Amino acid sequence: MLQFRLLGPLEIVLPDGRILEPSSEKMCKILGILLLRNEVSSVDVLTRELWDDNPPRSALTTLQTYVYHTRRMFDQACETGEEKPSLVTRPPGYELKVPAEQVDTKVFERSVAKGRELLGEGDAEEAGSILRQGLALWRGPALANVDAGDVLRGHISHLEELRIRALELRIEADRARGQRRDLIPELRSLVVSYPLNEWFHSQLINELHHGGRRAEALQAYQDLRRILNDELGLEPMAEIRRLHRDLLASTA
Template sequence: MRFKLLGPLEIVADRGKACTLSTPKVCQVLALLLIRPNEIVSVSSLVEELWADAPPRSAVTTLQTYVYHARRIFARQELVPQGRTLLVTRPPGYLIDVAEDEVDAAVFVRLTKQGRSLLDDGRLEEASRVLREALDLWGGAALANITAGAVLRGQITHLEELKIRAIELRMEAEQRLGRYRELIPELRALVSAYPLNEWFHAQLITALNRSGRRAEALQAYHDLRRILDEELGVLPTPEIQQMQFELLNVGQLPAPGRRPGGPVGARAHVRVAS
């Protein structure tokens, strides 16, 4: 079986038969269990996900009904081989008993860790390939067809942050291989999708400059400065301002070094007059 979370929730049986669930509350229960595969999710967490801080008096009984319906769907759609128990009751809650490679989110996390290790070992081509394989698992926003409660939203946000980190790692591998020109279209798409992510803007500035497009690199800096001013009333980080200074006064940015612990610079300054 395959459980797809990195996009709309979808279940695909071994024979390739797809099942898209339509009952919202049952979908929520399954999504929360699948995003934490082989972990016991407590009844209290599931109740909080479904009803926040206003659960009905019958919340536990109703939850048991949703679990029953989920099991019925698996059986009716013939998604689970005979003799296999997929949705397990285990105090103080429930768990989905699956292999790691059956849930795309779990495969994504594993491949991202593997890609980072390869990058740290200097195996750049392999790192780029593995990280691209991880990112190719995404088919849209995680659990795009689920109305998520607070518990599930936290898990989705975590996955989205891991996706950004995987992109950063793959960008580093590609840059260290000298593929600046090839990265430009993707970086332009990324700064459009994540306009406040200064790390992506910095990589676009660097890629343009290293491709002999200094004027466009300066324009990319001014685009970032305008976005930050309009949206947040702040300036780019000191590191990015230094990039502009070097472009204006030296004409060439140094080759990027190893990534820092996070995105370029720490934002701790506010807008100043210029």
């Protein structure tokens, strides 16, 4: 069966492993929206993604042509008797019916939800395993090879936020399993990748402090304070300032 990969460059993977490539950038945008929205995508939404606020007079006809070519692409890619994606016309637009297990974003979202549930129930080991599986689906920025418009950018931002949340949950699961020392190298990398994410910084400071590396923890705090001041003119949040005070008290 086909596999749709959006957590990285957009790829449609055929059952034999070959990559099916849409013939145009606008077909990629249409596929992205249809796969990411859990509802019918209206003609207005699709038109806005394809042409922003300046659609041509032929926008509706051109959109219908792209949809037609997308259907033909699926027809030609799927062998006789093989179940193929169903791209249906449904007022006020179109809907692409694909089983959730064939779309990596859907699999990822389910992994995060399940991992959060298991962690809440105290099963940190299984939660961590499921969250790692979900995070492993990422191959780079979502839809990295698509020139996203306003509509797709909103969905991509949601996915990136969910990725950060999945990382936070997995870190919490690892800590609950006693793997605290192993977190430090990853947290150092995360504060570089997400320099304004105070949660990652706070976890790095806390783990360095817990590991007896107080000087490094103090330096990590100063690094965060400098970044926030330079970029936003802000001080660290109250929780991190309290952690800093605890560090100073422990070195007195």
